[in-house]
Amino acid sequence: MSISLEQAVTVPASERRPVRSPAEVMEIARARESSLSRLLIAYISSGLVFMLLPGTFLGVWNLLQISGRESAGSVSQAWLQAHGHAQVFGWIGSFIFGIGFYSIPKLRGATKPAFGAAWACWIIWTIGVAMRWAANVYGWQWRLLLPVSALLELAAFVIFFRAVSQHRPENSGKYRPEPWVWVVISASIGLMLTLVANFAGTIYMAVRGASPALPHALDQRYLVLAAWGFLVPFVWAFSTKWMPVFLGLKPLRPKLLLAALAVNSTGIVLTLAGWGAPATPLFVAGAVLAIAALRIFESSRQEPKTRGVHWSFPFFVRMAYGWLLVAGLLGIGAAHWDSSGGIWGASRHALTVGFIAVMVLSVGQRILPAFAGMRLLWSTGLMFAGLALLTIGCTLRVSCEILAYQEYASWAWDVLPVSAVIELAGITAFAMNIFGTFILEPSHVQKQPLVVGIDQATS
Numbered sequence: 001m002s003i004s005l006e007q008a009v010t011v012p013a014s015e016r017r018p019v020r021s022p023a024e025v026m027e028i029a030r031a032r033e034s035s036l037s038r039l040l041i042a043y044i045s046s047g048l049v050f051m052l053l054p055g056t057f058l059g060v061w062n063l064l065q066i067s068g069r070e071s072a073g074s075v076s077q078a079w080l081q082a083h084g085h086a087q088v089f090g091w092i093g094s095f096i097f098g099i100g101f102y103s104i105p106k107l108r109g110a111t112k113p114a115f116g117a118a119w120a121c122w123i124i125w126t127i128g129v130a131m132r133w134a135a136n137v138y139g140w141q142w143r144l145l146l147p148v149s150a151l152l153e154l155a156a157f158v159i160f161f162r163a164v165s166q167h168r169p170e171n172s173g174k175y176r177p178e179p180w181v182w183v184v185i186s187a188s189i190g191l192m193l194t195l196v197a198n199f200a201g202t203i204y205m206a207v208r209g210a211s212p213a214l215p216h217a218l219d220q221r222y223l224v225l226a227a228w229g230f231l232v233p234f235v236w237a238f239s240t241k242w243m244p245v246f247l248g249l250k251p252l253r254p255k256l257l258l259a260a261l262a263v264n265s266t267g268i269v270l271t272l273a274g275w276g277a278p279a280t281p282l283f284v285a286g287a288v289l290a291i292a293a294l295r296i297f298e299s300s301r302q303e304p305k306t307r308g309v310h311w312s313f314p315f316f317v318r319m320a321y322g323w324l325l326v327a328g329l330l331g332i333g334a335a336h337w338d339s340s341g342g343i344w345g346a347s348r349h350a351l352t353v354g355f356i357a358v359m360v361l362s363v364g365q366r367i368l369p370a371f372a373g374m375r376l377l378w379s380t381g382l383m384f385a386g387l388a389l390l391t392i393g394c395t396l397r398v399s400c401e402i403l404a405y406q407e408y409a410s411w412a413w414d415v416l417p418v419s420a421v422i423e424l425a426g427i428t429a430f431a432m433n434i435f436g437t438f439i440l441e442p443s444h445v446q447k448q449p450l451v452v453g454i455d456q457a458t459s
């Protein structure tokens, strides 16, 4: 063990640390990077499995049944909710935890990521979400399993929150959080409230429910909290952090971003208080403010960074923000004219598939290969195919859901199953591309000349 002269003179013997050679420091950094990548791959892989089978496949099955019977009310509400839960928490939730555990310690300059907590969180979260899906779908011991699953999900969130909030930057006294950090905090509060509401809902079902499904009116409010309080702010946060670089956007307008969060949160509070219809314009206003803050539709000041992904990447990101506006406007329309659940369903689908899923397919394929051991995306062609199929499927679904459910055009019932299969194909292409990247593309961590940082990985 070697120590420097300065250490020998000024540092007491009990506190002396070994001085490492540059080669040793590099080796430690590479080992840490490999461990972080393994963790990330675990979260992303389980998220993809939830997305494919319990999520999208069940969603397609539900839609085939709805289309066959030409009525949304005649299919099992527990199965519809099982699909929604698997997508929102199993897919998007697992991705957020994985990316958070991978990136937050690096962004905050932590030297020792909390690996034990991160793996414990993954196990508890995955069991909790899988248990919820199984209890909803099979109905076995659901009065017990629903609250237990919700408790496990809450416990996983607490582990995540404690682990990432313990990482402090070295000069934390002078630390002033960047705007995207406020949005992450807001989104994390939304996630926590959604999980608490989910727990309360499962207790309600266990004690008073006749089936493992939330009553419709409660479910509608809960979905607004999950969609606009948790999913949307997380996408805004990732957009604030990465879109100025990826799309070469002009600098963020931070005050508008804060205003967007405030208006959006007011909409959620009003909805939870029972004023759902008057709250709908606030979601459109919040989306317009966020778009203006991020300057998504303004001309870029730099070339977009499309190295390693399909060149259409900036187009799909901008289109996703178009879907966000469509979702908000359909929400206003639904509050006035919906008589069948079709306009509400179309609004929710424009949001979950058009905005959230298109963003995840775009940004996911941009960042995940680098995070998972400095790999290259397996196929840029498959990336384009997945995004194009998802967009076509979503356009058909959103338009035909209104036409069919509202009884404006009976031919639209025949288009809905086709739309579902096209969406399934798009989602499957994404999953294949990410698994192909993890399994078939070599990792370049060992060849990196420097410690891999989040900004190197995403530049």
Ligand code: HEM
Residues within 6 Å of the ligand: 056, 059, 060, 062, 063, 066, 072, 080, 081, 083, 084, 085, 087, 088, 092, 219, 223, 345, 346, 348, 349, 352, 353, 356, 357, 420, 423, 424, 427
């Ligand atoms: C990609 C193919 C998908 C298909 C075929 C599909 C299908 C469906 C169907 C048939 C419903 C029932 C309500 C209605 O008729 O609109 C539904 C509801 C829902 N979907 Fe999807 N969906 C898909 C993707 C997604 C995605 C990507 C998400 C989230 C990220 C999502 C989240 C939800 C939620 C939260 C609900 C409401 C569940 C409830 O009533 O509690 N779906 N979906």
